[in-house]
Amino acid sequence: MSKKSISLVVVALAAIVLAACQPTFPEDAAATATQQGSKVLIDWPAATPYAVEDPVVGYEVYVDQSLVTTISPSFTRCLLQGLSAGTDYDVEVLAVDLEDHISSTLLVEFTTPLVDDSANPLDCNPAGD
Secondary structure, three states: OOHHHHHHHHHHHHHHHHHHOOOEOOOOOOOEEEEEOOEEEEEOOOOEOOOOOOOEEEEEEEEOOEEEEEEOOOOOEEEEEOOOOOOEEEEEEEEEEOOOOEOOOEEEEEEOOOOOOOOOOOEEEEOOO
């Protein structure tokens, strides 16, 4: 094997090891979006940490690829406000553990009805289960 081939193998193995150390969502998990007037309730299942010593410390919520908020691991839903009427949105939820390992992404897409809430800042506030 050439040095270049060995380097590629080492990089690939490192990526596999790092991916294995991340928090995970249940298999076939999905986030959901439920319209509540001008707001949208985003729900997701709890993530499982890779190891007990690396607990999940939060969920990052992105709207159209911009970080909107980080939610405590005590919550698995948030109420999204500040949405424009009749607009398509992509919301991504990622779990983060104590060592800053990041899970795979849960994605939910939706279109808001013709109810405008854009006068409020874009935010996702934790909601009780």
